Amino acid sequence: MQLIHLFRLALLSLAILSVTPAFAADAESTPPPYYKWKIENYAINSPLNNLIGDAKRGQEIAGNQSRGNCLACHLLPIPEEQFFGNLGPPLTGIGSRQSVGMIRLHVVDQSRFNPETVMPGYYRPPSQLNRVAKELEGRTWLNAQEIEDVVAYLASLK
Numbered sequence: 675m676q677l678i679h680l681f682r683l684a685l686l687s688l689a690i691l692s693v694t695p696a697f698a699a700d701a702e703s704t705p706p707p708y709y710k711w712k713i714e715n716y717a718i719n720s721p722l723n724n725l726i727g728d729a730k731r732g733q734e735i736a737g738n739q740s741r742g743n744c745l746a747c748h749l750l751p752i753p754e755e756q757f758f759g760n761l762g763p764p765l766t767g768i769g770s771r772q773s774v775g776m777i778r779l780h781v782v783d784q785s786r787f788n789p790e791t792v793m794p795g796y797y798r799p800p801s802q803l804n805r806v807a808k809e810l811e812g813r814t815w816l817n818a819q820e821i822e823d824v825v826a827y828l829a830s831l832k
């Protein structure tokens with residue numbers, strides 16, 4: 675009797691384990707295409723894949739902990755957010771201090787300004803990343819559209 679019970683339990687746990695979590699299914703999908711960029715005078719002047727950024731979406735991505743999470747390190751003028759990190763400089767008014775192209779390079783690959791930076795490179799070539807988890811292979815931190823949205827948002831901070 676007890677053996678049967680154990681056997682049932684084992685079957686049940688097998689059934690639970692074989693359920694693929696949603697994120698794993700997502701990770702198995704093909705990574706989005708990667709668009710190359712070019713640096714001129716500490717700036718990436720052309721938008722990635724000529725995409726047009728949306729500042730409102732950019733603010734959401736910058737504030738979202740599982741996307742850009744910029745506010746873990748930067749002060750941003752988002753009234754609904756209470757907590758900001760200060761590892762990085764405040765980004766308030768960045769749009770009047772820097773060109774759009776320079777802002778884009780900061781977001782794409784801050785290590786081009788400071789090789790020792792703690793800031794993640796949000797659109798570094800996936801081929802340059804080492805030791806990435808299998809499900810992250812071929813992927814960038816943010817996709818090209820998300821980069822352009824964040825850049826449009828920062829450029830709007832005058």
Ligand code: HEC
Binds near residue numbers: 747781792
């Ligand atoms: C882990 C901390 C961290 C995170 C997360 C982070 N940054 Fe940074 N960022 C920094 C630091 C530190 C610097 C200052 C320069 C340096 O040390 O590399 C910086 C510099 C910058 C600069 C240049 C500012 C200037 O005045 O020159 C921009 C623009 C910027 N970050 C944007 C962003 C955006 C947008 C995000 C989110 C998508 C982000 N950062 C996420 C740490 C971070």
